[in-house]
Amino acid sequence: MAESGKTLFEKVWEDHLVVEETPNTPAILYIDLHLIHEVTTPQAFQSLRDKGLSLRDPNKVLATMDHSTPTLPVKSIADLDIVAEKGPADQIRDMIRNCEEFGVELHGFDSDKRGIVHVMGPELGATQPGKTIVCGDSHTSTHGAFGALAFGIGTTEVGHVLASQCLLQRKPKTFAVNMDGSLRSGVSAKDIILKIIQKVGVDGGVGHVIEYRGSTAGVLSLEERMTICNMSIEAGARAGMFAPDDKTFNYLIDKPMSPKGPDWDQAMKRWSRLVTDEDVAFDKEVNIDIDQLSPMVTYGTNPGMAMEIDGVVPETNGDLGFKQSLNYMQIEAGKPLIGKDIDVVFIGSCTNSRISDLKDAAEILKDRKVSDGVKALVVPGSQAIKKEAESLGLDKIFESAGAEWREPGCSMCLGMNGDTVGNGKLAVSTSNRNFEGRQGKGARTILASPKTAAASAISGSVEDPRKYS
Numbered sequence: 001m002a003e004s005g006k007t008l009f010e011k012v013w014e015d016h017l018v019v020e021e022t023p024n025t026p027a028i029l030y031i032d033l034h035l036i037h038e039v040t041t042p043q044a045f046q047s048l049r050d051k052g053l054s055l056r057d058p059n060k061v062l063a064t065m066d067h068s069t070p071t072l073p074v075k076s077i078a079d080l081d082i083v084a085e086k087g088p089a090d091q092i093r094d095m096i097r098n099c100e101e102f103g104v105e106l107h108g109f110d111s112d113k114r115g116i117v118h119v120m121g122p123e124l125g126a127t128q129p130g131k132t133i134v135c136g137d138s139h140t141s142t143h144g145a146f147g148a149l150a151f152g153i154g155t156t157e158v159g160h161v162l163a164s165q166c167l168l169q170r171k172p173k174t175f176a177v178n179m180d181g182s183l184r185s186g187v188s189a190k191d192i193i194l195k196i197i198q199k200v201g202v203d204g205g206v207g208h209v210i211e212y213r214g215s216t217a218g219v220l221s222l223e224e225r226m227t228i229c230n231m232s233i234e235a236g237a238r239a240g241m242f243a244p245d246d247k248t249f250n251y252l253i254d255k256p257m258s259p260k261g262p263d264w265d266q267a268m269k270r271w272s273r274l275v276t277d278e279d280v281a282f283d284k285e286v287n288i289d290i291d292q293l294s295p296m297v298t299y300g301t302n303p304g305m306a307m308e309i310d311g312v313v314p315e316t317n318g319d320l321g322f323k324q325s326l327n328y329m330q331i332e333a334g335k336p337l338i339g340k341d342i343d344v345v346f347i348g349s350c351t352n353s354r355i356s357d358l359k360d361a362a363e364i365l366k367d368r369k370v371s372d373g374v375k376a377l378v379v380p381g382s383q384a385i386k387k388e389a390e391s392l393g394l395d396k397i398f399e400s401a402g403a404e405w406r407e408p409g410c411s412m413c414l415g416m417n418g419d420t421v422g423n424g425k426l427a428v429s430t431s432n433r434n435f436e437g438r439q440g441k442g443a444r445t446i447l448a449s450p451k452t453a454a455a456s457a458i459s460g461s462v463e464d465p466r467k468y469s
């Protein structure tokens with residue numbers, strides 16, 4: 001009997017099955033790459049220490065410092081207490097000590113490769129098609145842009161993977177998001193994913209792995225695919241994936257950790273089979289018309305509360321907490337968002353801190369000024385991006401416009417490293433979560449693309465980027 005076709009996800013899943021799941025027990029999945037950072041690891045390392053365990057394979061673990069790490073310059077670890085509060089500074093010192101003790105490669109302050117964990121992995125070529133990748137951060141889904149099966153895990157699971165290089169998992173279902181058409185001027189990958197989440201809802205992907213498909217998928221760059229996969233978790237999905245193609249292989253070919261010589265040829269053979277077979281039925285499917293897409297912004301306190309920037313805030317979206325959400329945001333139903341005064345603009349995070357994002361923002365900010373009273377922060381995703389941006393003069397464009405240009409890190413994405421929006425202040429942010437207080441106590445967040453964030457910085461209010469395109 002002929003073998004039935006499989007989806008991309010199913011192929012990667014089956015390649016990594018150590019033990020099949022049963023009705024009573026989850027599957028045991030082998031993990032190829034474990035990315036770690038300073039926030040979700042201290043307890044995991046301590047539990048290994050307590051049990052007298054070592055790492056199963058330190059070569060499959062890659063560490064960085066990003067979440068608690070200040071974005072003001074830290075020349076040496078001795079300076080840390082000057083720029084960081086005690087809690088974050090302790091986490092960073094713990095990370096250094098743990099990585100030394102357990103033999104993990106750490107990209108710390110002295111590394112020119114340090115960056116946000118989901119920016120650094122792809123840049124180094126550690127992220128590769130067909131790999132299983134985990135990290136103690138929800139937005140690990142970013143790595144699915146390369147055809148990897150990548151998802152966030154909890155602190156206890158971080159310990160399990162460090163000790164065993166395996167993970168207990170129930171097999172998710174499959175979900176095809178078919179995207180067709182071309183992006184219009186002023187519209188970007190962030191708008192695609194906000195539209196998808198608006199359409200399917202914040203729980204639309206629960207229990208599923210999304211595969212992004214259709215004519216648009218093939219023309220998007222790897223950076224755009226990363227932005228989309230990054231926010232798959234905001235639709236509730238376990239992970240998001242794009243099938244690897246020539247763009248993927250071209251991106252990876254010269255990366256430091258990519259296979260070389262005959263190993264590259266072998267890898268290409270393995271990677272080229274990582275596509276969904278024809279005539280495979282997905283458990284769930286949705287179509288998105290990209291030709292009709294406009295810049296998107298959020299108006300509420302979850303990423304599904306999104307709207308076209310030139311529309312009006314809806315009267316309801318069916319959520320029980322709709323009114324409460326609008327009250328928190330101090331946003332009125334039935335009114336436009338364009339023209340609403342803002343206090344802060346944040347361009348950064350693992351969703352939108354790559355070089356193409358910074359170029360998008362710089363194109364709009366060039367020879368213009370950030371509006372009086374608006375604080376604008378631009379934070380590159382890694383040291384490599386910082387260096388490239390500075391070689392292109394983007395830092396000068398940002399600074400001449402009146403924006404701050406910082407060191408790499410998670411920064412204002414989560415408000416635990418000294419960078420916060422401010423109590424009651426309204427931010428247009430390129431990050432991925434607009435929950436109450438996500439960007440610091442009392443912060444109000446409107447999610448948007450780098451183009452929309454830059455346009456809003458100039459106007460001092462929510463602005464359509466097509467005005468400046």
Ligand code: SF4
Pocket residue numbers: 066067116117118137138139349350351409410411413414431432
């Ligand atoms: S930028 Fe935000 S979402 Fe991304 S890794 Fe850092 S804290 Fe997590």
